Amino acid sequence: MPPSPGSTTAAAPRLVEQLKSGLDAPICLTWELTYACNLECVHCLSSSGRRDPRELTTAECKAVIDELHDLQVFYVNIGGGEPMVRRDFFELLDYSVSRGVGVKFSTNGYFIDAEKARRLTATDYIDVQISLDGADAATNDAVRGVGSYDAARRAMDHLAAAGFGPFKISVVVTRQNIPQLPAFEAIADSYGAQLRLTRLRPSGRGADVWNDLHPTNAQQRDLYRFLIERPGILTGDSFFHLSALGESLPGLNLCGAGRVVCLIDPIGDVYACPFVLHDEFRAGSVRDRGGFTSVWRESELFVGLREPQSPGACASCGSYDACGGGCMAAKFFTGLPLDAPDPECVWGNADDALAAVDPASLPSSGPGHSKIPKADARPAVSTNVTLKPTRHRVVVSSS
Amino acid sequence: MRRLLSTLEVETSRVVDGPDDDLDAGPVGDHPGTADIGFDPARPYALHPQVALRPEPFGALAYHYGNRRLVFLKRNALVALVRSLGDHPTVDAALDAAIATGAFDARQRSSYLKALASLAASEVLCAPAREET
Ligand code: SF4
Numbered sequence A: 001m002p003p004s005p006g007s008t009t010a011a012a013p014r015l016v017e018q019l020k021s022g023l024d025a026p027i028c029l030t031w032e033l034t035y036a037c038n039l040e041c042v043h044c045l046s047s048s049g050r051r052d053p054r055e056l057t058t059a060e061c062k063a064v065i066d067e068l069h070d071l072q073v074f075y076v077n078i079g080g081g082e083p084m085v086r087r088d089f090f091e092l093l094d095y096s097v098s099r100g101v102g103v104k105f106s107t108n109g110y111f112i113d114a115e116k117a118r119r120l121t122a123t124d125y126i127d128v129q130i131s132l133d134g135a136d137a138a139t140n141d142a143v144r145g146v147g148s149y150d151a152a153r154r155a156m157d158h159l160a161a162a163g164f165g166p167f168k169i170s171v172v173v174t175r176q177n178i179p180q181l182p183a184f185e186a187i188a189d190s191y192g193a194q195l196r197l198t199r200l201r202p203s204g205r206g207a208d209v210w211n212d213l214h215p216t217n218a219q220q221r222d223l224y225r226f227l228i229e230r231p232g233i234l235t236g237d238s239f240f241h242l243s244a245l246g247e248s249l250p251g252l253n254l255c256g257a258g259r260v261v262c263l264i265d266p267i268g269d270v271y272a273c274p275f276v277l278h279d280e281f282r283a284g285s286v287r288d289r290g291g292f293t294s295v296w297r298e299s300e301l302f303v304g305l306r307e308p309q310s311p312g313a314c315a316s317c318g319s320y321d322a323c324g325g326g327c328m329a330a331k332f333f334t335g336l337p338l339d340a341p342d343p344e345c346v347w348g349n350a351d352d353a354l355a356a357v358d359p360a361s362l363p364s365s366g367p368g369h370s371k372i373p374k375a376d377a378r379p380a381v382s383t384n385v386t387l388k389p390t391r392h393r394v395v396v397s398s399s
Numbered sequence B: 001m002r003r004l005l006s007t008l009e010v011e012t013s014r015v016v017d018g019p020d021d022d023l024d025a026g027p028v029g030d031h032p033g034t035a036d037i038g039f040d041p042a043r044p045y046a047l048h049p050q051v052a053l054r055p056e057p058f059g060a061l062a063y064h065y066g067n068r069r070l071v072f073l074k075r076n077a078l079v080a081l082v083r084s085l086g087d088h089p090t091v092d093a094a095l096d097a098a099i100a101t102g103a104f105d106a107r108q109r110s111s112y113l114k115a116l117a118s119l120a121a122s123e124v125l126c127a128p129a130r131e132e133t
């Protein structure tokens, strides 16, 4: 790719080009084991709550693991829902590790007691990631539900007591918790844990609260500086749209959907990434003839995503090489065309297009396994912000 | 203009670049950057037992199950060289053999050596335990 005028440094352009055109198998993929969850976070990307009766059986899950082994997928991110509510959770964990497929799983921590913490500690190639969206109970529980802060901290205490080592504390960055970044760091340090910050996307139930929770542009700049100063903080490459601000954040700085990552959902459907649970981004199912391998290598959707993408409205932007136009999921669920600037474009280049989006035209937010039907959804308990069920207001208040 | 390696922390998706080698114009004859990490091409090296190689169109991915590092080997000749290390008494011998069979040009020797040193630094390669403690 010839660097365009005004481009900032790209770490290894040839590799990135190579990755954009796809790999024989994903580098790592996300696998949501169940839609069941004991919590019901307001921003859940998979709208989880109730188990789906069609979820993969233990035998089907093991067949998927066998396929991942054959494809030499070294590593799988397991999530949900709450993956630990599956009765065969540990059986699948052990099976995966025994097949050379390492596991990192995300959990709200409710089911990690002293005994489970010891069991996890005794298993190699397991990483545990505890979700925490506020550095205090009030901020966290406003998003994740009453009692969820204490549960997460209890799980961390158990892991620390069992000598698990550096587990991860995973934070979805919001307007409300950005001022707490140093406090999150202190919590992580107190456990010798690794802090991981990821981006809130308007996916799943996240679409309903995105307007009120996503960081302001001023906060995005603070976050950018924070990340540049602390290269040790994990991000899963999720803030690459901020690289438009100057120096690139460390990472691949590309949308890996269908190219280097993908999602397997609890019923075996394969999507381009965890944040696009929508028919438009469904590539197939592991239950199809040819299994996951054919979906990854041959599905029309994935093959299409590996074609060169048009920079569209970002073509004239000097930051395009650094930012790549941002996140496909964020654009899609805010009603923007996929070649528009990211709705959180740091230069505000999406603001006019966002303001013109007709709310009635917004895509639905995926399969949906919420326990409470959308119309009756309770407003979240909140301290300093009112979470309104309106979607996609464009006005960004500075809280 | 292509680098031989890129390293990715899978956990973090943060890329650390390997040696910034221009393969076609690399310096000849010196071994830059190999002393500081104790990489000794006069000794045998092999793929670390916790490392798996996965072939890809551009070369291979190496994944280290211990440190969770993912390294992109961006030349097939490098992949072949890495796989051949175990068959040779020293790294130098493996390089000589690769050059002798035309896998790459003698002028590229230092680039490949640097790539191997970098792979040793990220523990993709390891040296068998020294006899003298
Ligand atoms: S206009 Fe597009 S490329 Fe430029 S910073 Fe905004 S999203 Fe990124």
Ligand code: SF4
Binding pocket: A201, A254, A255, A256, A257, A261, A272, A273, A274, A275, A276, A326, A327, A328, A329, A330
């Ligand atoms: S759509 Fe967004 S979240 Fe998904 S891979 Fe692309 S950038 Fe990441």
